[in-house]
Amino acid sequence: DARVTQTPRHKVTEMGQEVTMRCQPILGHNTVFWYRQTMMQGLELLAYFRNRAPLDDSGMPKDRFSAEMPDATLATLKIQPSEPRDSAVYFCASGWNGQGISYEQYFGPGTRLTVT
Amino acid sequence: EDKVVQSPLSLVVHEGDTVTLNCSYEVTNFRSLLWYKQEKKAPTFLFMLTSSGIEKKSGRLSSILDKKELFSILNITATQTGDSAIYLCAGTAGGTSYGKLTFGQGTILTVHP
Numbered sequence: 687d688a689r690v691t692q693t694p695r696h697k698v699t700e701m702g703q704e705v706t707m708r709c710q711p712i713l714g715h716n717t718v719f720w721y722r723q724t725m726m727q728g729l730e731l732l733a734y735f736r737n738r739a740p741l742d743d744s745g746m747p748k749d750r751f752s753a754e755m756p757d758a759t760l761a762t763l764k765i766q767p768s769e770p771r772d773s774a775v776y777f778c779a780s781g782w783n784g785q786g787i788s789y790e791q792y793f794g795p796g797t798r799l800t801v802t
Numbered sequence: 803e804d805k806v807v808q809s810p811l812s813l814v815v816h817e818g819d820t821v822t823l824n825c826s827y828e829v830t831n832f833r834s835l836l837w838y839k840q841e842k843k844a845p846t847f848l849f850m851l852t853s854s855g856i857e858k859k860s861g862r863l864s865s866i867l868d869k870k871e872l873f874s875i876l877n878i879t880a881t882q883t884g885d886s887a888i889y890l891c892a893g894t895a896g897g898t899s900y901g902k903l904t905f906g907q908g909t910i911l912t913v914h915p
Contacts, residue, residue: 730905731903
């Protein structure tokens with residue numbers, strides 16, 4: 687049963703600390719997305735990659751957030767320094783997209799981040 | 803900027819009722835519309851609609867897309883308490899942005915016994 691995995695599932699940290707979230711997409715999927723979900727803003731796209739190349743990170747605060755995909759089996763989202771307003775659930779999703787065709791995305795279980 | 807709007811934002815019904823959830827979209831170079839169900843965890847995929855007027859059905863859930871009027875509806879018949887969730891719709895675009903989803907704010911459905 688292929689699924690997206692994310693670690694850690696929960697993270698509590700103090701303001702100013704670095705936070706790294708990891709995602710393993712479904713094998714064979716070529717597109718990986720990072721989302722943030724809060725009650726106020728709903729589900730927001732932060733960044734996404736296709737074939738490991740970053741395509742759009744316009745949803746991400748550039749001064750503190752960074753997203754990378756060092757290989758096809760690992761995507762990372764880093765926040766440095768973290769702030770209380772970063773508290774949210776961060777989802778990773780993966781899908782297969784090719785030749786201008788979009789297919790459904792499958793979501794990981796999320797990382798619940800609390801910054802105190 | 804692409805935009806997806808859902809209505810109502812919340813809905814409370816009793817078991818056995820039928821509900822209709824609405825989703826309107828403004829997506830440049832639109833390709834397809836997706837529906838997701840989110841309980842207390844990650845969104846799970848329900849439907850993807852690409853063609854106008856063709857209903858997709860899964861059990862008590864069905865959905866249809868109107869590309870002329872730029873909206874979709876999700877129907878749930880004979881609702882059960884297990885249908886309580888947030889229902890999200892999202893539009894995808896073609897061109898260089900293909901694959902990227904623009905989500906609506908969601909409809910919170912509560913089904914009482």
